[in-house]
Amino acid sequence: MDRLIYTSMTGANHTLNQKATVAQNLANASTTGYRAESNAFRAVPVYGDGLPTRAFVVDSTTGADFTPGAMQTTGRDLDVAVRGSGWIAIQLDDGKEAYTRNGSLQVSPNGILQTNGGHKVKGDTGIISLPPDTRITIGIDGTVSSVPITPQPNTVAQVGRIKLVNPPEDKLVKGTDGLFRLKDGGEAPVDARVKLVDGTLEESNVNVVHEMVNMIDLARQFDMQMKMLDNAQNNAQKASEIMLVRV
Structure with missing residues (x-):
């Protein structure tokens, strides 16, 4: 019984x-x-x-x-979606690295590129700082460029490159905050094969x-x-x- x-x-x-x-x-x-x-x-x-x-x-x-979610075109310069497999690396408040597919980015009052959740977006060489009074564009390889807001914007400066990674799925663990991390607590290497789609966001799957x-x-x-x-x-x-x- x-x-x-x-x-x-x-x-x-x-x-x-x-x-x-x-x-x-x-x-x-x-x-x-x-x-x-x-x-x-x-x-x-x-x-x-x-x-x-x-x-x-x-x-x-x-x-x-x-499974990737559907792509939704927004036309916003700071909206990006990962095409296929891959992740955008971000830096948490404790300095550790985490990964997200939420490419709705924004610029903080201090000129730091971050997610809409307030996490700093990591670049290949560290945090990405953006100059004031500029228009920001993001390339398919994660390159972040700035164009001065002037009557004749003719100078394009590369200010950084978003760290794009693609660790094995079985090495990732999802946290209670919805972000993914490596199970061993390390940092994933840059994967040049990961590409972005600008002016687009990936919907929930x-x-x-x-x-x-x-x-x-x-x-x-x-x-x-x-x-x-x-x-x-x-x-x-x-x-x-x-x-x-x-x-």
């Missing part, structure tokens, strides 16, 4: 975790460059003094869907219809697991009544 309780109890708990993941994906269905999260579970034997005849349901992997169907399926799974717990309780009560009658 307790085997059924172990399986149903842990299964119901992790079904709630899956529902939280689906809710997170739905909440970010319109977030630029968002990568949908995914969960996988497996059964693990419970080891104790006796034989491992009981099993728990535990998290096996928590990963992400790396969340499939809303799929997630809604998944949410309904998880709700039914949870109901089934709760019914199994009720059945286990009823069976235990019936067994107790039979024992009392025999006594």
Whole structure:
């Protein structure tokens, strides 16, 4: 009887975790460059003094869907999207490196190129500083150039190059902030094969219809697991009544 309780109890708990993941994906269905999260579970034997005849349901992997999202043309100079595989490297507040597909960039009051979330965009040689009173353009290779805002803008200066990387997907881990990092905490090397599309943003790769169907399926799974717990309780009560009658 307790085997059924172990399986149903842990299964119901992790079904709630899956529902939280689906809710997170739905909440970010319109977030630029968002990568949908995914969960996988497996059964693990419970080891104790006796034989491992009981099993728990535990998290096996928590990963992400790396399928590229649709491209949306904006025409804005500081909007860029990664074409195909690859990432834009950014610097976190603690100095560590992270990666994003959200190419909605902006210039801080101090003239620093950063994401719309306030993270500094890394260049091949460090942070990219931009001169004042200039128009900024970004090339397909990540080259950042400035053009003076004058009646006759005839001087183009290269001020840096966005660090574009493409580490193996199995080496990346997604943080609670939606950014990706290397599992070993290191920094990925520059990959010259990664290209950008200017005046474009990548939409979230969340499939809303799929997630809604998944949410309904998880709700039914949870109901089934709760019914199994009720059945286990009823069976235990019936067994107790039979024992009392025999006594």
